[in-house]
Amino acid sequence: MSPSQPLRKAQGGRIDRTRTVAFRFDGRRYLGHPGDTLASALLANGVKVMGRSMKLHRPRGVLSAGVEEPNALFSVDWGSGKIPSIRATVMPALDGLVAQSQNCFPSVNFDLGRALDFTHRLWPAGFYYKMFKWPSWRAFEWAVRRTAGIGRLPDGTDRTRYRHLNSHCDVLVVGSGPSGLAAALEAGRRGEDVLVVEQDVAFGGSLLHDPMAIDGAASDDWLEAALAELDGMDNVRLMANATAAGCYDHNLVTIHDRSAAYRSDGPVETFHKVRARRIVLATGATEQPMLFGNNDLPGIMLAGAVHAYVGRYAVNCGQRVAGVVNNDAGWHSLLAVHDAGTAVRAIVDTRGDVERELLDAAEERGIAVHPGATPLTARGSSGVRGLRFAAANETTKQVDCDLIAMSGGLNPTTQLYSQAGGKLRYDERRHCFVPDKDPADLDVVGAASGSFGWENGSSVRPCTVAPVRTGRQWVDFQHDVTAADIELAVRENYVSVEHMKRYTTAGMAVDQGKTSNLGVLSLLAQLTGRSPGEVGTTTARPQFMPVTMGAIAGNRRGDFYRPAKRLAAHDWHAGEGAVFDDYGAWKRPAFYGDDRDASIAREVLAVRQSVGFFDGSPLGKIEVKGPDAARFLDRIYVNNVLTLKPGRVRYGLMLNENGVVIDDGVFVRQDEDHFLVNTTSGNAERIAAWLEEWHQCEFFDMRLVLSNVTSQWAVATLAGPDARAVLQSLPGLIDLSTASFPHLRFAAGHLADGMPYRLQRVSFSGEQSYELSVPSNRAASIFERLQAAAGPGKLVPIGVEALMVLRTEKGFVHVGVDTDGTTNPLDIGFGAVVDRKQRDFIGARSLARPNDRRTDRRQLVGFELLDRNASVPAGAHFVTGSNGGRRSEGFVTSACDSPTLGRTIGIGLIEGGFGRKGEEVLVYDSGRNLPARIVDPCFYDPSGERMRA
């Protein structure tokens, strides 16, 4: 025994006294033993105050010995980086660990925030709905945001590695107390695949501090034998330090596994998704606090926790104990605590009809008993000095003590049960909610089912608000909700349990009300004259315990968050000086060179004057083949597909059923029954899936197959007056002269070296343009050959930005940029195409609605700024009216400083735009109103001569 641990017993417990661990708490060094939690080690060292409450900054000591702990939350760093709000009651005391108290300044023992407590009358339930109104919320926001919450987010890099694991089992046992282990043994012996999950570092549950006789043997022996047997079965997995955090449909359970989280060579947390044929919940029960004045003082603990500390960790939490109970489980703990050497002075029981057996047991031990008494208030300021209570004969009595062990009854731990769809029933006798109707393939056993082992004893007497005002009585320790707050909320008519919870914030803290929900709703029941069963419970949602965000994310962070798609010729582009940017999922060259604007202008002019080269590989390519391919696509496109001849290309629009434009691009009829559909680059997968859905779900009688071949083909786009000459130099290509291969034609074949190719003459730039497709793995080599054929410096690679300028100059829409979720084909000038088509197509009926035909809809127009030197960004608004009644008539969708035209041009959507050509409008941007003229969206070569040359 180390002399530094004055409250540690000389023997007993499940700690390893042969070794010590040294850790720091708030800068001071403490010693403990392996097997300790931070809470037990600090208690052994006599530390009483471990935290400050969230709202009023009251000093708080440890309340519990488990996951329900509301008070002792630390920021802890064990080589993992500092992690906030770790429960000291479950965190192992590790050598070298550094822990800090939270929500206090300058220290946990003297906290300036306590001023909030001294002015507590200003902060009743719902105070933030009543105050902070004048002059406005903004006046208070800064201070409130600084004060609210506990713990601080860690900064720096997270050193923990996170991973996800999926698994299956026949039986998942949650909890390894006697009931859980018995269930696991039974299933294991039947040969079923069993997984046992225990959130504690050790298996055994209550047996670890509360030995009993099982099957005629001492429980320690039984536990050892049971674990050895389970360990020896190949079909059983045992998982400690892992919390079953959520239960989802069809028996999916998520488990936050920290078994490797404390490794010194790099912590690992695992998030398991386990699909179980059957779930056995052996989750135990949580002891509830009692209600009396100042019941939140450091030194007031749950009786079961006092028992756990002395039994498992060999720590005396106090010298003179007073018990405040309303049930037999509390007596059991207090008698055991007394027998273990922590002297119990008195037991105050609110019940008048305590079992003779218990009274005798207390008398034997010299413990004063006060049945039928009412606890009034705990004396002391930062620690307990005594307990005042009203005896059964209504005289006020007092007992000196330095520890109050309370027990307000047990409540089954049913969060997972409820998440699985289980129904709870209020049990009058035991004053708790017990499982009533189990969902399929789920069983609840042990204390979780409401079997506490004292069923023959006296019933539990629910806590009530003390009749005498004796100081504040805490219901929710973490959120500082008192009985008076509940009363106030009821007076203000918050009588639904869900309203009560939100108004008072009871049960909404980090502990999710594990020690307060039952108290809140029994008070609510009492105050509104209902039974707790009628009041009902709030819904318990995942997670049962806080799970680190990293564990939920797994390895999907950093580069793995959204893996980038790289072009087949990515490295070739890099060699050409490409600056890459993200376009959808793709990393594509934005431009080539150092100076963005100059590069874009140079690239644009190269296309206009000689020839540019663009890597169009992400262009969506979907093959549609079969006898009904033409009929199918005719339903898909706004355009007429049936009249397209083989070897020809047509531009088309796709709508959704609501008549909104969702994609555009050309489609090719390679053969009578074989089409190639091009989609917008970012849209290939979505459109391919959408076509499949239409084919399989609605047009399933049409004979065709769909295949997305986007990544199979790399696309080299050559555009500009010299494009034909460069391309024609590839040996084996067809004759490209306009006479034999005019605009909107398609050809396929093999180059002289046998490389297969597909060639379509289409243009997104307004120049003579060819899209040459070759197998993806040949991308770089074909690019190099084209470059060599053109001669040094002749073939200018252009990026996405230059292409966007080129198509804006030409007035070609970019779906999703120049259109939004309300744009129909009429709005972008395709009214004639729509009206010409006599057959039904997707979205056709929607375009006949009056609203779709309105002439004042936002319609696509071009505009040019009157000031040649000004520029506007996309998103700027077309405005009308003066300052007072100014309103937006639409907005700029694309704009650029056109190198070709030497001025700022753009396209946009404006109300009634088709009838407003020539009109002057104002474009509003960042406080400026720029005059502009509405023009046709096609600024460059409106007749299309250059494109068809």
Add this chain to the structure above:
Amino acid sequence: MLRIPCPYCGERDEAEFRYGGEVPGSIPQTDVGDQAWADYLFARDNPKGLVHERWCHSHGCGQWFNVVRDTVTHRIHAVYGAGEAPPVVDCSNESQADGGR
């Protein structure tokens, strides 16, 4: 997270599937009235109890099919192919008795 029996691949995890919403009525003719067209486009039953819905085994065989699911218990009573008539399902008042959540 459901376990969905794909009629082609067998029972798989929901993560492998794409949801396609309630099975809509058949597509009306183009001469249908505005109100009937709006009902077809936007109105869905959203029942408490049995619902017929479309799912696609998008990370498996890629096939669309229909599922009869109880929205209260999440029990999947039947699956059937796209375009097929829905099977008759006897749910024995399961969700009514359960009362829902």
